[in-house]
Amino acid sequence: MTERYSEYVKSSNLRRKSTATVKTRLESYFTDSLTSVDEVNDPVESAYPDCVEQVAECDEVENDDHSGQNLEEMVTECTAEAYPETVGDFENVVESDDEIQQPTLISSLMNWAVEYSITLVALTALLSVLRHHHPSLPKDAKTLLHTNRNYLIKQVAGGAYFYFGIVNALSRFLNNTFLKIPDRHTIKLQLNFDGLPLYKSSCIQLWPILGLVQGLKKPCLIALFGGKSKPLPLGEYLRDLVTEIQILAAGFTFKGKTLFIKITSVMCDAPARAYIKAIKYHTGYAGCDKCTLHGVHVDGRMTFPDSTSPVRTDESFRLQMDEEHHRDISPLTETGIGMVSMFPHDYMHLVCLGVTRKLLELWAGSNGRLKCRLPSKKVSQLSETLLSFKCHMPTEFARKPRSVEERHRWKATEYRQFLLYTGPVALVDVVSAPVYNNFMLLYVVISILACPKLCVEFCDFAKTLLVSFVQHFGQLYGRENLVYNVHGLIHLSDDVKEHGQCLDNISGFPFENYLGQIKKMIRSPQFPVAQVVRCMSEFENADCSADTPNETKLRKPHIP
Template identity: 45%
Template sequence: MKVAMWKKMLWAIKGNVSHTNLTNLLHILHTYHPELPLDSRTLLDTSFNIKHVSLETGGFVYFGIKYCLRNLVSKYNAFSGVLDITFNIDGLPLFNSRNVQLWPIWGKVANFESPFVVAVFCGGAKPSPLTSYLSDFIQELKHLLKNGLLFSEKTYSISIHSFVCDAPVKAFLKCIKTHNGYSGCERCLEPGEYFNGRVVLTGILAPKRNNRLFRMQLDEEHHIGISPLVDLPIDLVIKFPIDYMHFGCLGVMRKLINVWLSGSLRTRLSSSKTKEISRRLESIKSCIPFEFNRKTRSLLEVSCWKATEFRTTLLYTGPAIFRNIVDMTVYEHFLLLHCGFTILLCKKHLDNLGSLLAKQLLDNFVKHSETLYGRECLVYNVHM
């Protein structure tokens, strides 16, 4: 019965059959096959031997990478010989009044629109033990990397593009110190120092970490355990890229604006200047093109800004709305950040100007941050 339902579900998905037509067909077939459901939604949500595992902190369901990839290849009629996959893992709180959270493992194949869910954990805390949470995922991924994916008499090679995660999840998966601890930088050997209630990372010339040093755990202060991901044949430093949404937009750009609004008197904006910037933001709202997910909002609502709004400020509107309002030294310091990110995020700029110029701009931004905003400004996000 399950095989027959599986075939009908694939037929409906491949043929882009509407829910209405599929429901009508099910009503006709039900007389001869009473095991079939009467509604298309029930058919498409039918589970097939899904394995539920109980962990120490909650329940875990593993759907499988191979199953998801076969659906994608079938849906998009992919003929490329390589499937380059980016994975994402993160914790998602479900309620405000209860400490229940989801920890899905997502995947996305380059050039395919749809992401897919490899596994889902639900519990009152992060998945524990980590080895049980990642065990099926790592074993299947190792097999696919070695043997590829066989589908419709064609074998697709599998490669891992990256693991995209925020800093706390990276630390969790790699079993390393968190971003607010000593030796918490995942990219270099800068140990950090305690200053004014926080760990600051002042150096920008520390030796870089690499896969060999990470696996050998030569920097003992950086590690708190052995990550299950060491079983994968990947570079455990390079394959965890720096995520500019968290570091650049929600990290540094938000920090700059908050310092200008409520930081030291040396760089704090007056009430009249804050209102003028807000007026400019409101005045250009109607000019923001539809490609931008959100229109500009007043600084009075900055606590509610999303990452895309800080991105718009960093890359597009900032040079105009801050000009002739913030102090010239502060303004030119912001332009170092703006130009550095603009180069790195545009292939044309990278080809014409090179990444070395972007590095010099961002190095200067970090060096002058301490002069303008004090040593306490050199936290993890600025360092990264």
């Protein structure tokens, strides 16, 4: 294709030059009818020495019968005679090349409407205006976007349910990377379960099942449930997923290649993880899903002060050796998924929204110990320091630092930014030395576990630092603050070691971003599942967000 295109460019350039030369000569011939042929030939010979022969042939048009021809036909005829090798299948080449390189107006409108979430009403109004100039455009936005109107939404587990399917959800990825995927390749897939409330004034919520191929940034939608509460019973909600996982265990055929799918991990926050695994929630006595430690009630809170309890295993979970830990039997046990090893702690919820937010609340809030609580003057100093970093933050940070007074509105990325970048600098001379040293323990550990090169080599060292942090945390802030999130840090390095990946690859950040995109698809509180199904069909038809492997794109020049 490249050789054909280069030949086409070379021939088309030659043809354009010859056409322009002959056209200029003919226009001069017809407009200056009073000038003799000899007077015209002299300047032409001097200006176009390489085209004297073909121009001379064109001058003989006076003696031919061209009364029925216009100027363009004569130009084409003269050019074909002068450059016969450039004509050939020129028109066919142009048409085929335009089809490859230039999108049509309809496809451009489709991509634009999907990319910017244009409403159907607005898009239909735009089409009514454009149809005056482009009658070939459809009248309705649904026709333009090829919206799927033939779908079956089932009533399952107390709400509306639609199952897209794992293979169907991965079809875009498979089509884009089919040539690079070898036969009998194993696709590593992460699963995610989480609840998505739609409105503050209503109890309507969605429970999507998401999947993420290892190496990609954008998840795919496997199933969607919508109702006024979480799906109950759990078996009905997971039935289709469990059945397809069991079928795919033997592999599947895609365009002549045999492929396999392996579930590597299941990412959930603590409540969703307890719900999917059918175990006690994190506020229960047997709430820790990684070890057999039983909690202790202190000041109305469930705490987990010990860090040396025996760990749970997939086998002990399957046999339900700790009866107090289980509420029921999870349907996922039938798929061969490790119910302990394949459910790592979510770094986003555990560390960023859990421990880091709790530290800021203990410092700037009203519930921390007096010896660790900051006076209002120190809190203002910390806020001013963070705000002074605004103009110095690189463009790679999506959010700029905000004051501590707005900490309740901080997002997970802002807590991560404070922990790994701004906090170690801003806290100097603001908190006491023991508090600062305790914070730096957490900073060092997360920096190690978040680095792809250091997380495996120094994983055992990180485990030692985490145990030290939790013990020192209890001494500083009291045993009543050793809650589930703080205790869970002890098992964080074990999850990294088990999966052999850094924290960013076993976190909920990509899934939370995709949940936000799903929420934007909802335009009305009526039939939210049907709205998402139709929007997903529009995304599949458009070509504005194809799945490609992770490639970091820098906005500005960087020194390697």
